[in-house]
Amino acid sequence: MIKAVVSDFGGVVTLPLMDAFKRAHTEIGIPIEALAKAMALVASRADEPPLWTLERGQMSEPDFIAVIAGGLSEVLGRPVDLDGYGARLMASLEPNEPLLDHYRALRARGVRLAILTNNVREWHDAWRRKIPVVDELFELIVDSGFEGTRKPEPQIYELTLSRLGLNADACAFVDDVEVNVTAARQLGMHGIHFRETSQVIAELDALFA
Structure with a gap:
């Protein structure tokens, strides 16, 4: 029973969740496809995807955001600022x-x-x-x-x-x-x-x- x-x-x-990500990325002017490429890039350089480490509470959110911003900068070929990213995403839920x-x-x-x-x-x-x-x-x-x-x-x-x-x-x-x-x-x-x-x-x- x-x-x-x-x-x-x-x-x-x-x-x-993808709808929330798309809304947040439209606001900050970063293509959602670039996020996927950046996540794959930073995961390829680590023992495990940094998202997993973040979700266990073993990495701080600021450290994670810095890693992803770096990956996005490489993918897009320009500096990327993700300040307030988490708050923007939560507001899109x-x-x-x-x-x-x-x-x-x-x-x-x-x-x-x-x-x-x-x-x-x-x-x-x-x-x-x-x-x-x-x-x-x-x-x-x-x-x-x-x-x-x-x-x-x-x-x-x-x-x-x-x-x-x-x-x-x-x-x-x-x-x-x-x-x-x-x-x-x-x-x-x-x-x-x-x-x-x-x-x-x-x-x-x-x-x-």
């Missing part, structure tokens, strides 16, 4: 209201709700202020930036299950990144790969029928 839904934040509780309404309905039926997010420690207050319903709906928030582990590493799922006090097979897991869903399934959770809101709602309804 499913007792809880563990949900990703960005791209699930919010509308697609929009809630996924239809899914949040469905989560509310599940909670009214006694289903427990939690968030498991790969996120940035320094952005914590900003994203929770931006979508305050998070604190109203979800009894538990596990943020990789404070835990030293990130999805799809098994430790962060195990930590979430431990804090909920539930076995894996009592939890559904919703994420828009397929590798994160695969990792959850390997631990015994009921994984749902978010592709669109109506599809996730239908899969949740089937689980709770």
Whole structure:
């Protein structure tokens, strides 16, 4: 019996993250395609992508931004200033209201709700202020930036299950990144790969029928 839904934040509780990135990059005049090239460039020079290190809280946001700005400068052939980038990105987030309404309905039926997010420690207050319903709906928030582990590493799922006090097979897991869903399934959770809101709602309804 499913007792809880563990949900990703960005791209699930919010509308697609790429939309937020595109809005932020339009404002700062840097093509979104250049960001992808810069991320690949800096990742090729490190033991692992700096984003992963950032999301574990093992790199500060200013240090990460400096690395990405350097990569963008190389890609674009001009100096790049990313001052205020995180705040601009957080301001571009929009809630996924239809899914949040469905989560509310599940909670009214006694289903427990939690968030498991790969996120940035320094952005914590900003994203929770931006979508305050998070604190109203979800009894538990596990943020990789404070835990030293990130999805799809098994430790962060195990930590979430431990804090909920539930076995894996009592939890559904919703994420828009397929590798994160695969990792959850390997631990015994009921994984749902978010592709669109109506599809996730239908899969949740089937689980709770």
